Amino acid sequence: MKARTLILLIWIALTTVAAMAHGGEEHVMGTVTALTGKTITVKTTAKAPVTVNVAGTTKFIRNKAAAKIADLKIGDRVVIHAIEGEDEKLTADTVEFAAAAAKPAHSSPPAAGQSKN
Amino acid sequence: MKLWKAGSLAIVTVLIGAGAYSVSLVRRGFDTRTPPSRLEVTLARTMRDLAIPYKAKQEKNPWTAKATPEVLEAARAHWADHCATCHANDGSGNTEMGRNLYPKAPDMRLAATQKLSDGELYYIIRNGVRLTGMPGWGDPKLDQDDESWQLVLFIRHLPKTTTEEVEAMKALNPKTEADRAEEQQEQEFLNGGEAPAQPSGVEHHH
Numbered sequence: 001m002k003a004r005t006l007i008l009l010i011w012i013a014l015t016t017v018a019a020m021a022h023g024g025e026e027h028v029m030g031t032v033t034a035l036t037g038k039t040i041t042v043k044t045t046a047k048a049p050v051t052v053n054v055a056g057t058t059k060f061i062r063n064k065a066a067a068k069i070a071d072l073k074i075g076d077r078v079v080i081h082a083i084e085g086e087d088e089k090l091t092a093d094t095v096e097f098a099a100a101a102a103k104p105a106h107s108s109p110p111a112a113g114q115s116k117n
Numbered sequence: 118m119k120l121w122k123a124g125s126l127a128i129v130t131v132l133i134g135a136g137a138y139s140v141s142l143v144r145r146g147f148d149t150r151t152p153p154s155r156l157e158v159t160l161a162r163t164m165r166d167l168a169i170p171y172k173a174k175q176e177k178n179p180w181t182a183k184a185t186p187e188v189l190e191a192a193r194a195h196w197a198d199h200c201a202t203c204h205a206n207d208g209s210g211n212t213e214m215g216r217n218l219y220p221k222a223p224d225m226r227l228a229a230t231q232k233l234s235d236g237e238l239y240y241i242i243r244n245g246v247r248l249t250g251m252p253g254w255g256d257p258k259l260d261q262d263d264e265s266w267q268l269v270l271f272i273r274h275l276p277k278t279t280t281e282e283v284e285a286m287k288a289l290n291p292k293t294e295a296d297r298a299e300e301q302q303e304q305e306f307l308n309g310g311e312a313p314a315q316p317s318g319v320e321h322h323h
Contacts, residue, residue, distance in 0.1 A: 027303070
């Protein structure tokens, strides 16, 4: 009886972990190569093309402020947080982007007494 | 005799209905991704409404008259730290936890939540809702709980939440060191920094 209970508990633990492993978000990072009103194609940092669908609920963010899909241009850098549907297609939850011409931010050492946080 | 027949018919009908429901449950399984049926939602919400005492429903939020920007900011921070894991910073419920609960975390910006009275929202925050993922957050030893009342204020604010607010709240969400490191990497990339090495350029996150 104890063995059966143990097996049941192990089975519950394993199935719980398996279920958790499929509910997350995909993070797509790269450069926009194509845009339609409903999709964004990104050349990822690994040089692979990935197309993400845009939904009515997708939020566009530029410089931490609300933006529109019309603001997004080919060549822009994007970080897309997307949800994979049962059809394995990605739908964007948030699309954060910066203009293609953005230069690396120069990080200066913090002044004395200044917190790194 | 007629009464006996009617009673038997009613019992048989209920048994057939229960049998059909059981078969549908078994066929569907007990996963949490299938949305509850309309009947189940109606029954659950009715039961929840009945379970909240009348006196609690009538309670007024003592913080409504004191809702300064500072109070709202404190409530927003509390929400980001305690509630957003399931309900999301904007109250949409669109998080990994919220999407996969049964029932899913509701979109609290919509009428189903917003039409609840302040007292009902406060009662739900303090006592939770059985058979859902909503825990009771209140201390039963306390008569009044200012933080919960302030959260009610923030729930009323949810339909007006801006993207800028939501972005600011991200800094207050509970995160692992790995999450923070990745966020920093993403921001550096957006600012023109080097692309991090990833096998596919697409990363899966829990």
